[in-house]
Amino acid sequence: MKLRFLPLSITLALALPLLSSCNAFLSENPDSNLVDPATPTQVQKLLIGAYPTSSISYLSELSSDNILDDGVNNPNTSTFVEDAAYWKPIRNADDLYDAPYKIWKGCYYAVAMSNEVIQRVASLGLTDDVSMVSKGEALVARAWAHFQLANVFCLPYDPQTSSKDLGIPYVAERVVSLQPDYPRGTLAETYQHIASDLTAGIALLERYPSNYSEDLKKFHFGTTSAYAFAARFYLYYQNWAKAEEYATKVLGSNPALVLRDWSAFRTIPRTDQAYGLAYYDTKLPANLLSVSTYSTFHWQITNGTNYYNSRFTHAKELTQNETLSTQNIWGKDDAYLFAPFVYVEGNINKTVQPKFPTFPSSSYQTMDTPLTTDETLLVRAEARILQKKYDEGIADLNLWTSRYLNDGNDPSNPRKKTFTKDEIVTFYNKINYDSKTLPTLKKKLNPHFAITGVEEALLHHVLQCRRILTIHEGLRWQDVKRYGITVYRRINKNSNYIFAGQLESRDARQAIALPQQAVKGRIVQNPRK
Numbered sequence: 001m002k003l004r005f006l007p008l009s010i011t012l013a014l015a016l017p018l019l020s021s022c023n024a025f026l027s028e029n030p031d032s033n034l035v036d037p038a039t040p041t042q043v044q045k046l047l048i049g050a051y052p053t054s055s056i057s058y059l060s061e062l063s064s065d066n067i068l069d070d071g072v073n074n075p076n077t078s079t080f081v082e083d084a085a086y087w088k089p090i091r092n093a094d095d096l097y098d099a100p101y102k103i104w105k106g107c108y109y110a111v112a113m114s115n116e117v118i119q120r121v122a123s124l125g126l127t128d129d130v131s132m133v134s135k136g137e138a139l140v141a142r143a144w145a146h147f148q149l150a151n152v153f154c155l156p157y158d159p160q161t162s163s164k165d166l167g168i169p170y171v172a173e174r175v176v177s178l179q180p181d182y183p184r185g186t187l188a189e190t191y192q193h194i195a196s197d198l199t200a201g202i203a204l205l206e207r208y209p210s211n212y213s214e215d216l217k218k219f220h221f222g223t224t225s226a227y228a229f230a231a232r233f234y235l236y237y238q239n240w241a242k243a244e245e246y247a248t249k250v251l252g253s254n255p256a257l258v259l260r261d262w263s264a265f266r267t268i269p270r271t272d273q274a275y276g277l278a279y280y281d282t283k284l285p286a287n288l289l290s291v292s293t294y295s296t297f298h299w300q301i302t303n304g305t306n307y308y309n310s311r312f313t314h315a316k317e318l319t320q321n322e323t324l325s326t327q328n329i330w331g332k333d334d335a336y337l338f339a340p341f342v343y344v345e346g347n348i349n350k351t352v353q354p355k356f357p358t359f360p361s362s363s364y365q366t367m368d369t370p371l372t373t374d375e376t377l378l379v380r381a382e383a384r385i386l387q388k389k390y391d392e393g394i395a396d397l398n399l400w401t402s403r404y405l406n407d408g409n410d411p412s413n414p415r416k417k418t419f420t421k422d423e424i425v426t427f428y429n430k431i432n433y434d435s436k437t438l439p440t441l442k443k444k445l446n447p448h449f450a451i452t453g454v455e456e457a458l459l460h461h462v463l464q465c466r467r468i469l470t471i472h473e474g475l476r477w478q479d480v481k482r483y484g485i486t487v488y489r490r491i492n493k494n495s496n497y498i499f500a501g502q503l504e505s506r507d508a509r510q511a512i513a514l515p516q517q518a519v520k521g522r523i524v525q526n527p528r529k
Contacts, residue, residue, distance in 0.1 A: 040130040043120045044211075047134060047220060049113035050141040051291045054106035055368045056152050058098040058297035059084055060474030061314075063512065064487065065322070065443075066467070068315040069500060071492035074347045077311040085312050086489060087503050089513035089528070097294040097364060101515035103152060107145040111171050114142035119174045129208045136204025140221040143197035144229060146170055146190065153526065154187050155511045156481040157236055158448040162187040166511070169523060172197075181521035191237055198233065202226050218282040218290045224250055225288040228371040231379045236482060238449060240383040247380035250288070250373060255399060258373045260286035262337035262404050272341050276302040276354040280367045288371040298356035298366040301472050304343040313350035314471060316342060317497055321439040323467060324351060328441070329419055329427045330405050336468075337406050353471050374400060374469055382462045385455060393458065394421055397465060404469070425457040436488055436499040446484030446505040459483075481510050 037043045061067060062084035069085060080093040093099035117138040121131045149168045158165070167190030169182035205223045212220055221229070231247035234240075251258060261284075268278045276298070282290050299308040319325040324340055325333050340351050356366040377396050384393035398418035408415035419427075431442040441464055445456060463483065467476050480487060484505030491500040503509060511526040519525045 037120065038124060040126055040128050040134070043117055043124070043126070044130060044134045046113050046117050046120075047137055047141065050110050050117070050138060050145075051219075052103070052106040052110045052145055052148060053291075053293050054097045054102040055291075055293040055295050055297070055370075055474075056103055056148055057368065057472065057474035058295060059100070059103065059152065059512065060477035061297075061472060062312060063087065064474075064477040064480050065485070066314055066318070066471065066476050067312045068318050068349075068497055069489060069491040070311045070313070070315065070347065070349055074311040074492075076307045076309060076347055078309060081309045081312045084512075086501055087507075087509040087512075094515070094517075096296065098297060099515075100152070100512060101517060104149065104515050104518050107149045108171065110145040111142055112175065114138040114145070115171065115174050118142075130211050132204050132208040133210055136201045136208065137221045139197045139201030140205070140226045140229065142172070143194045143201065143233075144221070146197075147194055147229075147233060150187065150190050150194075151478055152512050153514055154190070155506065155508075156448070156478070157187060157191055157238065158506075159188075159238065160448065161506075162191065166524070166526065167191075170194075179521075181523075183522040184524060194233060195237070198226070198230050202230065215282075218287060219292075221289065225371050228288050228373075228376045231376050231383075232371075235379050235383055236478065240386045243383035244380050244387070247376050247383065250376045251380065255373070255377055255396075256403070258285040259377065259399070259403055260284065260372065260374050265338050272302050272304050272352065272354040273358055275338075275341075276357040279355045280357055280369050286373045287369050288373065288376075289369070291368045291370060293366055293368045294362075294364045295356070295366055295368075296364065297472070298358055299363075300350070301352045302354040302356050302358050302366075304341050304350065304352055305345075305348065307346075307348060310348050310350065313348075314352065315349045316344055316351055317349075318439075319351045322434075322441045323471065326441055328464065328468075329424065329461065330401060330417060331408070331415060334409070335405050335415065337404060355472055370473075374404075375466070375475070378462060378466050378469065382459070382466075385458045385462060386449075386451075388455075390421055390454070390458060393462075394419070394424070397461060400465060400469070419461075421454070421458070424461045425454060428457040428460040434486075434488065436502070439488070439490065439497075443483070443485040447482065448484070 037046060062081055067085060079091050080096055080099055083090040090099055094101045096102065117134050121135045146168065153168055155165050163186055165187040167185040167187040169184055170190055170193040171182060205226055210217060210222050227246045227249040231243050231250065234242040234246060265275065265278065268274050280287065280290060296308065299306050300313065338353055340353050342351050359365050377400055381393045381396035384396065402417045405415060405417045428442060432438055432440050434440045434443050442460055445459060451459060463479055466479055470476060486505065487503045488499060489501040490497040508527045508529055513526050
């Protein structure tokens with residue numbers, strides 16, 4: 001075998017021998033067309049591997065304010081969840097799909113496959129439509145994998161500090177060295193590279209039609225899913241105008257046509273497994289990208305009676321004080337068409353909204369739906385508010401709440417589901433800020449940009465809607481980092497949740513520690529202070 005043809009040669013300082021990667025690839029893919037692809041269709045098949053198979057959702061949820069600690073008397077725990085929940089370097093978790101080692105390895109594997117496609121299209125002189133679509137997808141997928149890594153292992157983007165903050169190695173070429181040694185660079189450079197790949201990839205996807213069949217399109221980046229990715233990326237990049245522009249391309253002139261029909265859950269069997277399958281349905285226009293992943297998170301989320309790591313969950317007390325069942329602007333308790341499942345028994349205390357299906361063929365395999373139209377609508381709402389387009393942003397928020405909330409239990413007095421600017425400002429202004437001793441849904445915001453008093457109230461509403469919509473998905477952790485929200489970790493002691501630790505704005509621990517195997521050469525560890 002010629003090493004220059006190996007798409008799996010990159011392990012990026014993970015101490016995995018090159019030939020072992022080669023042998024593993026050959027064992028799993030004996031078809032010579034995959035080992036040395038030479039035609040447009042063969043090259044395109046490599047993109048199956050261009051999507052990380054380890055999700056960042058579980059690690060991100062554990063790091064955020066979306067979990068409570070049930071206490072030392074709950075034996076259902078592990079060093080992984082304990083370290084993650086208290087922002088420590090994670091130990092003894094190399095074999096876990098949700099831990100840093102496999103996230104790092106899986107993302108760079110995906111990068112390697114993207115690079116292989118880009119290299120082959122160039123070296124083979126392929127200029128046909130299929131090859132151009134493949135190159136466009138590969139560029140977007142490469143940007144996505146690096147974006148995932150940055151969201152885990154870097155601080156939030158801040159134009160005042162990101163030219164000094166550590167980035168992640170941005171690998172934009174095929175790697176053939178046995179010991180690649182890439183610098184981490186800065187976060188500003190990482191974001192510049194992501195923006196460049198996104199721009200080039202989207203241009204190709206817009207110009208050349210996709211050749212994927214309808215049943216495969218949602219498993220690959222196309223124009224719409226790439227737009228949704230770009231909208232989120234530019235929101236994090238603090239380019240509000242571009243975030244709005246790309247979100248509008250996703251949503252079209254009538255967003256209601258592409259949002260999820262949450263009322264459909266009323267006709268689905270009331271089991272967490274049925275809900276998980278229905279949520280990820282790739283036929284739905286609301287689901288823009290589906291990724292096959294390996295995880296243990298769905299053991300907790302889509303199997304409510306499973307005790308797995310039940311010490312750290314989205315507990316009932318959290319919902320009552322901060323999320324689903326607290327006094328929101330729309331009321332409290334039983335407000336949602338996507339009704340949560342509440343499990344409280346023995347050492348289980350969790351409220352779940354099943355989003356990850358389970359499969360009998362593999363207990364570890366599930367499906368991740370990282371991009372949806374509903375989340376993109378809230379991206380646009382936030383971007384509009386930050387541009388002082390308050391009425392347009394509120395209209396987006398009202399569209400979402402009008403579809404996500406139920407009508408209530410009293411037909412003669414239906415639930416109020418849309419709100420004016422004055423109503424939003426009045427509601428959030430009267431709530432106490434979350435503190436060590438008083439948990440509330442209103443957090444002190446310390447973003448890396450200026451906000452006015454009116455904007456603060458509207459942003460509280462956006463962030464609460466995002467928190468409700470994306471429970472279990474990990475996006476709350478990014479919102480915490482972007483807005484400099486202090487996380488108060490609370491632990492159960494004698495049936496009372498008390499303060500046990502905190503993580504403040506721009507604390508160095510917001511950048512999760514790299515797996516130790518990756519810290520080699522110019523790849524330095526994240527500081528802890």
